Amino acid sequence: MTSSPLAAARQAPRETWVVVGAVSASQYLNHAYLVLFPPILAVLSGEFGVGLAALGVALGVQGATNTAFQLPFGHLADRYDRTLAFGLSSVLGAVGVLAAALAPTYEWxxxxxxxxxxxxxGHHPAHYPLISDATPDDLMGRAYSVYGFGGSLGFATPPVLLAGVVAAGYSWRLGVGLVGVVGLAVAVGLTWLFAVRVDDAVTGPNVAADDGATARAGRSRVARARSYLRRLAASPGVLALAALALVTSTAGWGFTSYVVVFLQDGYGLSLSRANLAxxxxxxxxxxxxxVGGDLSDRVSAGPVMIASFAAVSGLxxxxxxxxxAPLVAVGLVLLIGGARSLAGPARSKLTDAFAPTGSTGTSFAVITVGVMLGNAVAPPAFGYLIETAGREAAFLGVAGVSLLAVVLTVALIARFGDA
Incomplete structure (x- = not known):
């Protein structure tokens, strides 16, 4: 029988919650970076003199480079050092945010x-293996819930912060710059924590150093790349989850990127109230x-994911x-936020279960490739759809993509099982 959340937490090693707490703080910042600009798209459009489709491209560029560097960071975390992957990605993210705060032009x-x-x-390829190796199996879903909670708070911060800064008469650059300064300080502090205070068994690579050296000896880069791709191809469950992640991310980022615009133009809310929603x-x-983490531990992952995606589609x-009415629309936005979060821990549990031995970081990197491809595709695609077909058509498209996720999840569970 599964223990209660409180009893399981009491039995967990202290290092488990040190690691889970640290990566959750990092997840908070990384998720804040991802949604800095959707709350102020109207402000950015006026300042840089571009439309929603062009700003969608700016959001998509972030998703594209994020996608391109998932597997390199996964390889770094699995084969070399997770602390290095964590520190490098954390510092670069903060530096990019500071550069955005100073941007004089759209091109910048x-x-x-x-x-x-x-x-x-780099944050998923480093974070998930750290949680996986530091957390007992019977607490895994709840650990991922804490991690997801940090990410959700990160998503929640920029709308309030930036809307407040703009409403107070200050430039949006002040709010973005503040996030970058805090992010850089936290990146340095947490990297030191993992390097000095966390056991090497958690932060070290998934393969022994001598095994990795032997495997690399006498092999060309091309041969190593082919071997790497073969390992990925040998994980069909992970690849299927990545495809599902692409679909759900496309729906999620399509909704997130333009819901403030819809609430303003379609429902007549002010910028501050739309961002508050x-x-x-x-x-x-x-x-x-x-709730999703507890259900995925107590019941199973598949039904939780199916219920989540179906609810999002309908709402x-x-x-x-x-x-x-506008008040009802705000309520729908709140319900959508809750419904889509239910599936996160369940998908993480499935990924951990499907990942081949020694490839946890790479497996989560593959899943995040799907997530970030959705992030790259959704903003420009739905921005263009809004400008050509209207808000209603674009958001009905989001609902349709979420419904597709239900079908894919049923097929995935039928084919690969439910962890």
Whole structure:
């Protein structure tokens, strides 16, 4: 029988919660980096003189570089050193945010977003193996819930912070710069913590150093790359989860990127109230992620994921029609935030279960490739759809993509099982 959350937490080693707490703090910042600009798209459009589609490209650039560097960071975490992967990515992410705060032109903003994407790329490949090796099996779902809670709070912070800064009469650059300064300080502090205070059995690579050296000896880069790809191909469950992650991420980022715009233009809310609704959705999600983690430990991952994606599809469809009162629309945004957070710990448990021995970091990097491809595709695609077909059509598209996720999850569980 599964123990209660409180009893399981009491039995966990102290190092478990040190590691889970540290990576959750890092996840908080990385997720804040990802949503710095959706809350102020209207402000950025006026300042840089570009439309929503162009700003969608700026958001997509971050997702594209994030995608491109997932597997290199996964290889670094699995074969060399997780602390190095963690520190390098954390510092680069903060530097990119600071560059964005100073951006004088749209082109500069694109470059800064690319640097942010490279930095954020390393957090999943480093974070998940650290949690996996530091956490007992019977507490894994709840540990991922704490991690997801940190990420949800990170998503919730920029809408309130930036809307408050702008409403107070200050430049958006002040708020973005503050996030970058705090992020750089935390990156240095947490990297020191992992290097000095956490056991090498947790922070070290997934393979012994001599085995890795022997495997690399006398082999060309091309041969090593082919071997790497063969290992990925030998993990069909992980690849299927990555495809599912692409679909759910496309829906999620399509909703997140433009919900503030929809609430302003479609439901008549002010910028501050629309951003407050977005923050509320993340706060509801921060609570719901604990429910999802507990359910994935007590029941199983598959039903939790199916229920989550189905609920998101239905709620977004109602929101997209634009026929409800503004207060009801805000309630729908809150419910969507909670529904989509339920699936996070369940997907993490499946990834951990499907990952081949010695490839945990790489497996989570593969999943994040799917997530970040969705991040790269959704903002420009749905931004273009809004400008050509209208808000309602774009958000009905989000609902349709979420419904596709339900179908794919049913097929995935039927084929590969439920951890």
């Amino acid at each position: 903003l694109l470059v800064a977003q690319a640097v942010v994407g490279v930095g954020v790329a 977005l923050t509320g959705s993340y706060l509801v999600g921060a609570v719901a992620v604990f 977004v469809a109602v929101f997209a029609l634009g026929s409800v």
